[in-house]
Amino acid sequence: MVLFVNCAVGIAEWLRKESKLAGFEPIWALGLMSGTSMDGVDGAMLLTDGVEILEFGKSFFRPYTAQESAAISAAQGLWPTDDAMRLGAARGVVESAHAEVISQFDSAGVVGFHGQTLAHDPVNGRTHQLGDGDALAAVSGKKVVWDFRTKDVSAGGQGAPLAPFFHFACVRSIGAREAIACLNLGGVGNVTLVDATKSGPEAMGALLAFDTGPANAPLNDLMAARLGLAYDRHGALAARGQVDADIVQAVLARSYFDESPPKSLDRNDFADVLGMVNRLSDADAAATLTALAAACVAAAERWLPQAPARWLVSGGGAKNPAMMRELATRLSAPVAPIEDVGLDGDMLEAQAFAYLAVRVLRGLPTSAPGTTGIGAPVCGGQVSG
Numbered sequence: 256m257v258l259f260v261n262c263a264v265g266i267a268e269w270l271r272k273e274s275k276l277a278g279f280e281p282i283w284a285l286g287l288m289s290g291t292s293m294d295g296v297d298g299a300m301l302l303t304d305g306v307e308i309l310e311f312g313k314s315f316f317r318p319y320t321a322q323e324s325a326a327i328s329a330a331q332g333l334w335p336t337d338d339a340m341r342l343g344a345a346r347g348v349v350e351s352a353h354a355e356v357i358s359q360f361d362s363a364g365v366v367g368f369h370g371q372t373l374a375h376d377p378v379n380g381r382t383h384q385l386g387d388g389d390a391l392a393a394v395s396g397k398k399v400v401w402d403f404r405t406k407d408v409s410a411g412g413q414g415a416p417l418a419p420f421f422h423f424a425c426v427r428s429i430g431a432r433e434a435i436a437c438l439n440l441g442g443v444g445n446v447t448l449v450d451a452t453k454s455g456p457e458a459m460g461a462l463l464a465f466d467t468g469p470a471n472a473p474l475n476d477l478m479a480a481r482l483g484l485a486y487d488r489h490g491a492l493a494a495r496g497q498v499d500a501d502i503v504q505a506v507l508a509r510s511y512f513d514e515s516p517p518k519s520l521d522r523n524d525f526a527d528v529l530g531m532v533n534r535l536s537d538a539d540a541a542a543t544l545t546a547l548a549a550a551c552v553a554a555a556e557r558w559l560p561q562a563p564a565r566w567l568v569s570g571g572g573a574k575n576p577a578m579m580r581e582l583a584t585r586l587s588a589p590v591a592p593i594e595d596v597g598l599d600g601d602m603l604e605a606q607a608f609a610y611l612a613v614r615v616l617r618g619l620p621t622s623a624p625g626t627t628g629i630g631a632p633v634c635g636g637q638v639s640g
Contacts, residue, residue, distance in 0.1 A: 279304050279617055283312060285363035285397075286609030287353050289371045291442025291472060291522040292571060293327045294485065295319045297605035298356040300363065305613035306455075308424050314602045315359045323348045332523055333373050334383050342385070345371070349386045350394075357395045366391070367612030368401040369604075375404075375521040377413045392640030400612035403636045407622045412629030415519040419447040419464040419626040420614065421607035423456035429596045436563035437593070438582075439604070440572025442472035442522045444552055447626075448559050457623040457632040463560060464626040465516030468506075468551030469525040471571045474544040476529050477537075487541050490577025496542030502531050503547050512554050517628035548572060549581030556587065567593040569600030611636065 281304040288297045296319075300312025319327070330338075330345035349371045357366055368391055370384030388401030404414035422437040426449040437447040444467035453461035471486065478484040478492075487493055506528060511518070528547070532540035556562075565588050572578045573592045583590045593600040611621050620632035 281309050282364040282613055282616075283362055284365045284367060284609035284613050285357065285360045286367040286369075286605040286607060286612065287356060288369050288605040288608060289327075289349065289353070290604065291372065292475065292486075293319065293324045293371075296352045296356050297602055298360060299599075299602040299605035299609060300360060301606050301609040303424075303610055303613050305610065305617045305619050306424070308428050308610070311599070311606070313360075314599070314605070315356055316601075317352055317356050319348070319352065323352065327371060330373055330385065334381070345373070346385055346387070350390055353386065353391060354394045357391065357397065363397060365612050365616060366395065366397050366399045367403075367608035367610075368399050369403060369608050370401060372522070375415065375519065377408050377415070377519060380408055380411075382408045382414045388637065388639040396640075398638060398640040400615045400636045400638050403608070403611060403615075403621065406635040407627050407629055407633055410629055410633055412622060412627035412633070413465075413517050413519040414622075414627060416445040416447070416464050416466065416626065417611060417622060417635075418445075418604055418607040419449075419462045420456040420621060420623075421603075421610045422447040422449050422464075423451060423462055424610060425598055425603075427451040429598075431564075433564035434561045436559070436566045436588070438467075438552060438566050438568045438570075440470040440548060440552075440568060440570040440578065441604075442470060442475070443520050444468055444470035444548060444572070445519075446552065446555055446559075448561070448563060450561075456626075457620045459625070460560075462623065462625045463516060463558075465518045465555070465558070466520040467555040468511065468520070468548070469528060469544075470548040470551070471575075472522050473525065473528045474541060474548070476526075477532065477540055477544060480529070481537055481540075486571065487545070487575065487577070490545060490575040492538050493541040493545040493575075493577040496536065496538030496540070498546040499532070499535060499539060499543045502543050503550050505531070506547055507550060507554055512551070516555075516558050517624075517626060519627070542577070545575065545577050546581050548578055549585050552582060553585035563588050566590045567596060567598075569593045569598075569603045573600050
């Protein structure tokens with residue numbers, strides 16, 4: 256039963272009362288997300304008490320111009336003390352675009368601001384999400400929760416992925432009693448295995464989450480470099496090509512795939528993969544990189560403690576029929592876009608940071624050993640405004 260797409264008034268009112276009795280009144284939260292695809296900023300509203308999803312609200316997408324995207328791309332891989340000019344240009348784009356999105360949501364009681372990930376190196380205890388929550392709070396006049404990853408990384412966690420706690424709430428909302436794999440295919444792929452029968456997302460066995468490997472990043476970089484396009488629309492180019500299985504297997508032989516989860520990646524950790532398809536035609540290169548994304552997901556199956564009953568896919572990969580066909584061929588359970596259960600794959604990550612913002616306000620955990628490998632559940636994020 257899907258409760259929160261066309262939410263029954265009686266159920267929503269009951270949840271509101273339950274939350275009030277628990278000492279926290281549900282709040283309309285705005286989540287913001289600018290991902291590794293660097294195509295723009297998603298904004299989405301969510302009514303939540305940080306535990307249950309009561310209602311989904313309106314959403315808004317603010318695309319980056321080509322020049323804005325180029326400024327952010329030029330800052331990829333930089334740390335806070337690196338090239339001040341490039342960082343300053345990217346920061347101006349990120350903060351102004353996010354402020355524009357916030358201005359579309361007057362009723363937001365709190366804002367969850369993820370920022371733009373430029374570099375992520377949990378092995379050395381550091382991560383860099385560009386954007387100043389203090390500045391956004393000052394401009395918008397709203398309470399802003401931000402810097403979600405630093406506390407987790409500082410305590411020895413991977414700092415990613417962070418959406419799994421929201422995945423738990425989503426899977427619970429659809430009434431699933433079997434294990435569900437929530438797969439996000441953005442620039443990097445990540446999977447969350449959810450057992451929503453557990454008492455909460457921080458409970459042992461409730462979640463296992465980790466990055467599967469490269470997803471759309473190499474493919475999008477190929478399209479930009481060779482054809483001046485942002486992505487392979489509808490997987491049309493890949494559909495005309497032949498997969499070079501040797502290249503796929505060579506990537507899968509890397510040590511990352513033998514590491515046990517939780518584990519995470521930076522967008523650029525597999526940047527050299529683009530060079531591996533240099534000798535291939537455009538179509539064959541696209542087909543190979545598309546197949547690689549799916550093969551990385553299939554390789555991740557061995558780490559799952561139980562076989563999922565189905566895979567629910569979000570992110571850009573869910574809109575690529577060629578990639579979805581590869582997943583269906585390679586995975587051992589049915590594969591479907593997350594919209595099939597009434598959720599919004601385009602806004603899922605933005606909604607996740609709305610949810611996490613409210614959890615931070617309540618002092619509830621936002622990551623746990625099963626999601627980032629941290630020793631004990633931790634509440635990340637800081638609050639401005």
